[in-house]
Every structure is written in structure tokens, then in C-alpha cells.
Amino acid sequence: MNHSFILKAEWDGGRNSQGTIEAGQLKTAISIPKEMGGPGIGTNPDEMLLGAAATCYLITLAAMMERGGLPVERLSLESEGIVDVTNNVFTYVSITHKPYIVLKAEAGEKDVEHALRLAEKAESSCMISRAVAGNVALSTVPRVEKA
Template identity: 40%
Template sequence: MDAKINLKTVWNGNTKGNGIIKANYLETKIAIPELLGGSGEGTEPKELLVTSAVACYTMTLAAMLETRKLPVAGLTMDSEATNSKEEGFKIMHYPHIILSADATEEQIQSANRAIVAADKGCAVGNMLKKADVQVGVQGKVSLLSKENVVS
């Protein structure tokens, strides 16, 4: 089955204007960054690209953790994108998996392996890698305690 994604975009004004992109479950403002002469009053293309990579990695990781039947108490992630002449475009994910307090060492190791496997299994990340974007992951696994309750 071929996947089809339909988006509707409306743009108002010139380069200082802004627009809206709508899809089934997405509605977001877009704008040219101020740095490039735009209004900056919306998401810019690279931010959307990184958001897509973040969503793909997170969902891939969540599915892998469920498949492994791990006692996940929480999953959070920070991601960072940088663009430099020396290194090009780079995206780093920093997932933090919190397992229940009684998780075994084997389950902790399985969660650590899932962090790496999700990077290899994320379709969007793999497309970006083919386009010479560096995508990496540095995750951590910890056990549930009073200090790291996810709310």
C-alpha cells in the first residue's frame, strides 16, 4: 500500500508574511526566519524537518520498548539540531527511559539496546542520513524514583 499525505498551505503576504500548514492532525504556523528577512512568526523549514525526525525516533523507540515488554514508567527526550560549515547539518537525540524501580539488569540492557536500534529503525532518520545529515543518539536508562517521576 502506498502512503499518501495531504497538506494544505495558505501563505499571507510577502517574505515578511506568514502561513499555515494543515494536515490530518497537524496545524502549524510557518514563517521565514527573521535572520533571513522574514517575520519569524512561525515554524521554519529546518525546525519542521527536525520535528519529523524527533517524532519518528520517539515512536520507533516506544514501539520497540513495548515489543520488548519492558516496564517503562516514563520516556522523555531532548533533541538538538546544529548547522555548521565544518560539520554540516546534525541532529542529536537524548532519550531518557525510566523503568519501574524493580526492573532487572537484563531489562536495563534491553532498553539501552532499544535506544540504538530505534536510531537504525527510524525511517525519517534513515532518509536524512542518506541526504548527508548526521543523526545520532545518546540515551540513558534509569529506574523510577521519587526524583524522576514523569508528569
């Protein structure tokens, strides 16, 4: 069974112009980021790739922990994308996910170990991670604590 996602885009001019995209619940302005010589209006492909990878990872991890019966109190994530610029060629080099998992106070040491394993496994289970694997280095640096 296939799922189709449609994105519509409008662009106002040349390289340093701006545009808009709309896909389902996503509607935003787009341009090249200031760091890359653009106007920095709205979001950009680099942030969107990082956002896709991070949200996919986070949702995958949450589902895995729920299925695993882990007593999760709180789950948050910080992700970092690194883009290299060499000879005016932009290359997305790596994405690192840093999940912060807080388990309920009654969680045991086995729960902590299970959460750490799932934090690693979620990376290879995420559809976006699988799509970019081999082109972008992916890593996970989880932190698990008890409330």
C-alpha cells in the same frame, strides 16, 4: 501498500512574509525564523524537520520497548538540530536525540542494557531517520535509569 499524506500551504507574499500549513491534525503558521533573518512567526522548516525526526524516533522507540517487554515507567526525549550557515547557504548538519528512559524499580540490569540497545536501534529503524540518512548526521545519547 502506500500511504498518502497531503499538506496544503498558503503564503502571503515575499521571503519575509508568513503563511499557514495544514496536514491532517497539523495546522500552524509558518515563516522564516528570526535567527535566519525572518519574522519568526509560527514554526519553520528547521523545527518541522526536527519535529518529524524526533516524533518518529520517539514513537519507534516506544513501540520497540513495548514489543521487547521492557517495564517502562516514563519516556521523554530532547532532540537538537544543528543548521550551519556558510556563505548564505543553509545546511541541516545534524540531529541528536537524547532519550530519557525510566524503567520501573523491578527492572534488572539486563532490562537497562536492553533499553540502551533499543535506544540506539530505534534511530536506524525510524522512517524519517532513514529518509535523511547520508544528508544529516544522526546520533543518539540515551540515558536509562530505574525508578
